[in-house]
Amino acid sequence: MPDMERALVRCNDLKMYYPLKGGVFSRVLNHVRAVDGVDLSIYKGETLGLVGESGCGKSSLGRVILNLESPSAGEVFFRDIRLSEASRQQQIELRRQMQIVFQDPYSSLNPRKTVETIIGEPFLIHNLGTRQEKLRKVRLVMDQVGLPQNFINRYPHEFSGGQRQRVGIARALMLEPAFIVCDEPVSALDVSVQAQVLNLLADLQDEYDLTYLFVSHDLSVVEHFSDRVAVMYLGRLVELAPRELIYGKPLHPYTQALLSACPIPIPRRDRHRIILQGDVPSPINPPRGCHFSTRCPQVMPVCREEVPAMKEAVQGHFVRCFLYSADKSESAGKAA
Amino acid sequence: MTPAAVASVDQDIPRKSFVALAWRRFLRHHLAIIGALIVVVLVLMAVLAPWLAPRDPNRVDIMSAREGPSKEHVLGCDVVGRDVLSRLIYGTRVSLSVGLVAVAIGVLIGTLLGCLAGYFGGWADMIISRLIDAVLSFPPLMLILVIVGLLGPRLFNIMLVLGLLGWPQVARIVRGQILAVREEQYVLSSRAVGAGSRRIILTDVLPNIMSPIIVDSTFGVARAILIEAGLSFLGMGVQPPTASWGNMLNDAQSLSILESMSWMWVPPGLMIFLATISINFVGDGLRDALDPKLN
Amino acid sequence: MEPASVLSVRGLTTVFKTDLGVVRAVDKLDLEIPARATLGIVGESGCGKSTVGLSIMKLIPSPPGRISGGEIYFENRDLLRLNNRAMRRIRGRRISMIFQEPMTSLNPVRRVGETIIEVISLHYGLPRKEARRKAIEALESIRIPEPEIRINDYPHEMSGGMRQRIMIALAICCKPELVIADEPTTALDVTIQAQILSLLDQIQKETGTAIVLITHDLGVIAENADQVAVMYAGQLVEYADTFSLFQEPLHPYTQGLMLSVPRPGGGGKKKHRLNVIPGSVPNLLRIAPGCRFAQRCPEAVEKCYQKEPALIPQSGGRTVRCWRYA
Numbered sequence A: 001m002p003d004m005e006r007a008l009v010r011c012n013d014l015k016m017y018y019p020l021k022g023g024v025f026s027r028v029l030n031h032v033r034a035v036d037g038v039d040l041s042i043y044k045g046e047t048l049g050l051v052g053e054s055g056c057g058k059s060s061l062g063r064v065i066l067n068l069e070s071p072s073a074g075e076v077f078f079r080d081i082r083l084s085e086a087s088r089q090q091q092i093e094l095r096r097q098m099q100i101v102f103q104d105p106y107s108s109l110n111p112r113k114t115v116e117t118i119i120g121e122p123f124l125i126h127n128l129g130t131r132q133e134k135l136r137k138v139r140l141v142m143d144q145v146g147l148p149q150n151f152i153n154r155y156p157h158e159f160s161g162g163q164r165q166r167v168g169i170a171r172a173l174m175l176e177p178a179f180i181v182c183d184e185p186v187s188a189l190d191v192s193v194q195a196q197v198l199n200l201l202a203d204l205q206d207e208y209d210l211t212y213l214f215v216s217h218d219l220s221v222v223e224h225f226s227d228r229v230a231v232m233y234l235g236r237l238v239e240l241a242p243r244e245l246i247y248g249k250p251l252h253p254y255t256q257a258l259l260s261a262c263p264i265p266i267p268r269r270d271r272h273r274i275i276l277q278g279d280v281p282s283p284i285n286p287p288r289g290c291h292f293s294t295r296c297p298q299v300m301p302v303c304r305e306e307v308p309a310m311k312e313a314v315q316g317h318f319v320r321c322f323l324y325s326a327d328k329s330e331s332a333g334k335a336a
Numbered sequence B: 001m002t003p004a005a006v007a008s009v010d011q012d013i014p015r016k017s018f019v020a021l022a023w024r025r026f027l028r029h030h031l032a033i034i035g036a037l038i039v040v041v042l043v044l045m046a047v048l049a050p051w052l053a054p055r056d057p058n059r060v061d062i063m064s065a066r067e068g069p070s071k072e073h074v075l076g077c078d079v080v081g082r083d084v085l086s087r088l089i090y091g092t093r094v095s096l097s098v099g100l101v102a103v104a105i106g107v108l109i110g111t112l113l114g115c116l117a118g119y120f121g122g123w124a125d126m127i128i129s130r131l132i133d134a135v136l137s138f139p140p141l142m143l144i145l146v147i148v149g150l151l152g153p154r155l156f157n158i159m160l161v162l163g164l165l166g167w168p169q170v171a172r173i174v175r176g177q178i179l180a181v182r183e184e185q186y187v188l189s190s191r192a193v194g195a196g197s198r199r200i201i202l203t204d205v206l207p208n209i210m211s212p213i214i215v216d217s218t219f220g221v222a223r224a225i226l227i228e229a230g231l232s233f234l235g236m237g238v239q240p241p242t243a244s245w246g247n248m249l250n251d252a253q254s255l256s257i258l259e260s261m262s263w264m265w266v267p268p269g270l271m272i273f274l275a276t277i278s279i280n281f282v283g284d285g286l287r288d289a290l291d292p293k294l295n
Numbered sequence C: 001m002e003p004a005s006v007l008s009v010r011g012l013t014t015v016f017k018t019d020l021g022v023v024r025a026v027d028k029l030d031l032e033i034p035a036r037a038t039l040g041i042v043g044e045s046g047c048g049k050s051t052v053g054l055s056i057m058k059l060i061p062s063p064p065g066r067i068s069g070g071e072i073y074f075e076n077r078d079l080l081r082l083n084n085r086a087m088r089r090i091r092g093r094r095i096s097m098i099f100q101e102p103m104t105s106l107n108p109v110r111r112v113g114e115t116i117i118e119v120i121s122l123h124y125g126l127p128r129k130e131a132r133r134k135a136i137e138a139l140e141s142i143r144i145p146e147p148e149i150r151i152n153d154y155p156h157e158m159s160g161g162m163r164q165r166i167m168i169a170l171a172i173c174c175k176p177e178l179v180i181a182d183e184p185t186t187a188l189d190v191t192i193q194a195q196i197l198s199l200l201d202q203i204q205k206e207t208g209t210a211i212v213l214i215t216h217d218l219g220v221i222a223e224n225a226d227q228v229a230v231m232y233a234g235q236l237v238e239y240a241d242t243f244s245l246f247q248e249p250l251h252p253y254t255q256g257l258m259l260s261v262p263r264p265g266g267g268g269k270k271k272h273r274l275n276v277i278p279g280s281v282p283n284l285l286r287i288a289p290g291c292r293f294a295q296r297c298p299e300a301v302e303k304c305y306q307k308e309p310a311l312i313p314q315s316g317g318r319t320v321r322c323w324r325y326a
Helices: A058-065 A090-096 A115-127 A129-143 A160-172 A193-206 A218-225 A245-250 A253-261 A300-306 A327-333 B003-006 B018-027 B030-048 B082-120 B124-135 B140-152 B155-182 B186-191 B198-234 B245-251 B255-260 B268-292 C047-058 C084-090 C112-124 C130-142 C158-171 C192-207 C218-224 C242-247 C251-260 C302-306
Strands: A008-023 A027-043 A049-050 A074-079 A097-099 A180-182 A213-217 A228-233 A236-241 A309-316 A317-318 C004-017 C023-035 C038-041 C067-075 C096-097 C180-182 C210-215 C227-232 C235-241
Touching: A008 A058, A008 A213, A027 A058, A027 A213, A027 A236, A049 A058, A049 A218, A058 A097, A058 A180, A058 A213, A090 A097, A097 B186, A115 A129, A115 A160, A129 A160, A129 A193, A193 A218, A193 C251, A213 A218, A228 A245, A236 A245, A236 A253, A245 B030, A245 B186, A253 C192, A317 B082, B003 C242, B003 C302, B018 B030, B018 B268, B030 B082, B030 B268, B082 B124, B082 B155, B082 B245, B082 B268, B140 B155, B140 B198, B155 B198, B186 B198, B198 B268, B245 B268, B245 C158, B268 C227, C004 C047, C023 C038, C023 C047, C023 C067, C023 C210, C023 C235, C038 C047, C038 C192, C038 C218, C047 C067, C047 C180, C047 C210, C084 C112, C096 C158, C112 C130, C112 C158, C130 C158, C158 C180, C158 C192, C192 C210, C192 C218, C210 C218, C227 C242, C227 C251, C235 C242, C235 C251
Parallel strands: A049 A213, A049 A228, A097 A180, A180 A213, C038 C210, C038 C227, C096 C180, C180 C210
Antiparallel strands: A008 A027, A008 A074, A228 A236, A236 A317, A309 A317, C004 C023, C004 C067, C227 C235
């Protein structure tokens, strides 16, 4: 793992298990293992992309990192402050430092509040100044995200998806955070609007030295927008590398399948497709051993028995797969 | 995006707030408009009763007892010679005030408890939900009769009882709505910027669940009016000499009156019917107007 | 040489009544759907592409919508003139549709087999045992393992990908001439999407059914469509075969769209700013004279604001609605 000291945000063996209640007395029957042991570091100023399909746990991971939910196990550190032990004062301060932009512009804004209220609320909640100062800052932030000033008294339902997303971004900026989790911020938008919002996010990052965790299922967008990319499958990270390495030479079979499945706007009928069989297993009962073993085209006997560890295969390129484990022959011998 | 959503993207379409849009939808409901007009007339009758009523409603005049409609008494007199028309007009006050106050009490209690149950869940939800079930299991008529019998048939007691019987329905609606709204992204967004529970409930949750509460309240007013009329008819509600449509019907109970002196029971009966049905029409119109799915 | 068309749309106009006025979701659309091939209809939200599919099936919710003009020729008959009974015989049997959300398109209280058997019985009039056999065949053809068991499942017991396969089975069980797929994979994961699109491709090769693939995803179009129709603000703005369209997009909207999509190997946000089409989609309630894209077009000239261009034929069977190519 890279030098853990300089990271802005750090996760240690993070687990998020949601209990499933059932039966007459609402007993806990089982758990949804949304996040199943994640180690991650995010460095100041970078954009870390997090890709995965539905049910992989990427949204849960984002929320746990932001302290919107408490992890079932493991720790999150923000600037070396352990979130689980933060005092109330620290927690309030941390709220200001870490913000989130949501996916669905149609439900992430309260339909009964005006733009001014929505954007200005964080300012009021944290008592950052007078009403005039708030108004001034709201107008300023609206300019920065490209919202016309006369929108200030309107309601969300009067706007398009792209404009609503800008309102959400403006709201996140009010507290001048250092770190923003972008949870599928452009997935619900049209292609041409996506481009606008992505350019905006990039500009804001330059101007305010922001650090992003960019969560998305859209591989081309993540490739465009991120510096490093982490691939998640059923609650675990399976690959982590700088952008060019992941897209140029993906190592993990899942990443390879994902990339080959991703449609590219270049007509080529001869494209080599790795079509995975079957469906994604349920996070309630993940497979033993490597979570991907049930669908992996290159599965080996050891994969079904043991969980591979995250190893640095090439400089800066980490992968969790027995294909790249130095000791795989040893385990294969044991399993045989 | 629906075609309508695309159409309203442009900036220079005059913007319409929720109230304006809802008002437009309401206006398309012809029955609701008629109902609303009747309700307005009733409210005016109640407020302006002292000026509208031709006579003192409680003035007894044995000489004119059981007289039919005439020039002096447009709707005739009742068994003790009181002017039916004036009693009818004053009766509006009773009915409307019972309806409004009973519903207000029910909504206040119901919203508070429903909020606690829905937002905080856990023990609060368990206790309050069982309380709701308990109150709803009581046969309402018996409860009303018992309590009114114990506390005495005063107007306020009736309002109180109706409110206490009505709150569980409101609480259930509120609880259900909150359970849905609680998971909305904008609530999560408020938590993400550091809002506390109180702010979230007051500014995020409540404004978005008002619609079903308003609709249910409207129907609740109609229900309360009917129950009050029924109680007064049974002699357990508003006592004479105060005029109420229900006790006017009570006074008209004998067979001979029913057969030959229809001016004593038809007008109050008609008023009850009119009030109830017009309020129900308004409620229907509101339900459609406030339905967010039509946005 | 022009391929034979399985369906011809002429001058189709579909309107919707809204609180703020009448919106022409599809405006005098002309479209030929080639037989035995896949026609992709691509465009962004509100461009009318889904409305075209629903109009062909005559499934426009009425009110508030209404097909107000045009003709749709299928097997020498104008579908818009057919009565309900005749149309019902066509839906599901000769022309069928696959929707975006498989969960809400399948009746949750019915076993999936029942739904398929019902369609088969309806159109073929077969006794139940026969219909059931055909239903199992249909499930086999979409590569569902253990079809005799899966046929008794309920929708909620299946994954999204499986449900979409069931939808496809429903659509093809009566061997239609045309299948309209409205964003069939938008709600699915990328790896499942690949499975489904590959399945549709295989079905087309085996049965020769024509497919209309409606999507907003240029990548899906590039890899699965033979011909492409680009729609904007209710109109067709460009039509070409896939290769030509991506090699050399003619209409400025198509060009702008392709440039706003991140390309693999593009260098990332630091080196490459995504192209942005300025402004936003025009308000369909107040359509200005002239070309609908003029306000946002980098190449607009005065004529563009005054007169609306018609579809101008180009070489190779292409058409484009732009004065630059007159």
